[in-house]
Amino acid sequence: MDYDYKEAMKLKYQLCFPLYAAARNVIGHYSPYLKPLGLTYTQYIVLLVLWEKDGVTVGEICDKLLLDNGTLSPLLKKMEKDGLVERRRSIDDDRVVIITLTDKGKELQIKAKDVPVKVAGCVNLTQEKVQALYSLLYELIETNK
Amino acid sequence: MDYDYKEAMKLKYQLCFPLYAAARNVIGHYSPYLKPLGLTYTQYIVLLVLWEKDGVTVGEICDKLLLDNGTLSPLLKKMEKDGLVERRRSIDDDRVVIITLTDKGKELQIKAKDVPVKVAGCVNLTQEKVQALYSLLYELIETNK
């Protein structure tokens, strides 16, 4: 039989669709918990990085979050304006900007400590399936860098 | 042992992160093939819906793509301006807007017929893993609607 390109083009066969939809779905579950803290989802994952290791460069945050600096540069400026982080040039290399948590930024970690649990509670998948999903996603990301 | 919330808050344990990163990664693989056709990714998945079934309402497209009408309304207007679709009010119900492909919109399907294959070629996962990923993602979406 000939290759049926019209069949192959159906939405349900495109991996991108459920991937993107699932991502937006899960991210959407964060809003109710982040909004009271005055955080957006992207600000939250930036904080996740900084709570793990404070004082990192803009470039490091880009690498860890796999986000463009065109996304993060303005975001970090806004987070500075909101008093969550400080931005200062490195003494060693004046090209580099180092991002540091303020006290307010540090304190937010405790206020946000239940967020992962609450969001996990919204995702109706067994622990095994979540694990399987993790490894597939990380494999996808790693092999396509 | 007490619950270690700082450990649980590490980026690598948040499902949202690899999910969103993988989605953006895969979507990014479309650009090189869509740009020559003058299409963005979102316009492309709207066309996927219309190529499957022409003449659907704005609401149906929102439902199928799981996107907000605040996203799709302006997008469909732009696609009309670009000559890809037509927008007309339903005769039966004047609230409803029906989207129809123009000839140009129909012809694009042939020009785009290799896109799914080419993108699939960029995703370095075995067919079994892709299948596993599909079912997990669809389960995640379905159970969280």
Add this chain to the structure above:
DNA sequence: TACAATATAATTGCATACAACATAAACGAG
């Protein structure tokens, strides 16, 4: 030491996304 190549951030332009609100049409109970 000049100076081209490279590296790091920031900026600009364009295209989504979604929440919240607005508008207009259709529906439905009384």
Add this chain to the structure above:
DNA sequence: CTCGTTTATGTTGTATGCAATTATATTGTA
């Protein structure tokens, strides 16, 4: 029939994302 409710779409405001470009600093090398 009628008016409050619901439905379908559009608009506004805010926040990402990324490509492409710019600005500045550093590095490598003749």
